[in-house]
Amino acid sequence: MPALIDLRRRIRSVKNTQQITRAMKMVSSARLRRAQEAVFAARPYARRMLQVLNGVVARADPALHPLLQERGAERVLLVVLSSDKGLCGGFNANINRAAAQFLAERGGRGVELALIGRKARDYFRRRHATVRSERVGLFQGLRYAVAQGIARDLIEDFTTGHADQVHLLYNEFKSVIQQRVVIEQLLPIPPQAFDPAEPPLDYLYEPAPGRIFGGVLPKHVEVQVWRALLESAAAEHGARMTAMDTATNNAADAIGRLTLYMNKVRQAAITKEIIEVISGAGAAS
DSSP states (O other): OOOHHHHHHHHHHHHHHHHHHHHHHHHHHHHHHHHHHHHHHHHHHHHHHHHHHHHHHTTSOGGGOGGGOOOOSSSEEEEEEOOSSOOSTTHHHHHHHHHHHHHHHTTTSSEEEEEESHHHHHHHHHTTOOEEEEEOSOGGGOOHHHHHHHHHHHHHHHHTTSOSEEEEEEEEEEETTEEEEEEEEEESOOOOOOOTTSOOOOOOOSSOHHHHHHHHHHHHHHHHHHHHHHHHHHHHHHHHHHHHHHHHHHHHHHHHHHHHHHHHHHHHHHHHHHHHHHHHHHHHO
């Protein structure tokens, strides 16, 4: 039977852990609120821009801009968005598992990884995957300029022929307790399927379509990367908030069980002392 002092130390240790998890939950809750606002503000613009561009691209000549040209899928670049920190449940495990499955489906041939976040970097570094680029520490001060830099590098890889396709893999924020792993093609910009009953429309371009695409398409790539970064950041805070809430509740349950057990041990010790006193008194008489 453990000593009372050992049980008290265990209870004190669990209480300290509970204070940490409660504080982390509160921090994630505050950050999640700001991240949600940023995601909800970016979604309508990004989705509407994608719809309009896809409508234009579906009726335009792909030769008007390099970002529209289909070149097969011999060289694929997968951009994996993970977090820099842990303690967020299955957030990173789901992302890494989806990326590993993406590689396995293609036999690992012709697929390079652009890793964003320390957790994805550490995971694939141990597995000797083909990594084209690594970025860590971006989510500490997430700004639109970060998305611009990432988009610029991805566009360069695509236009120079280092990648025939570019895909984004990230956690989409659905709610505080739910995130959805998403893999979507970023480049070349895919045209949407249109209702065949809808009469086809064409556009009058001013200035020329090539000049329009030259300015709008890179901006579109930046916006989609920015949206994915915001989605991943919000999903991370939601996952960490849920994980820390669960850890805090589990700590409370553990404290209750340990306290009950400590009381039983203390009661047994008191009963033993009483018996010893009574036995000693009986022997003295």
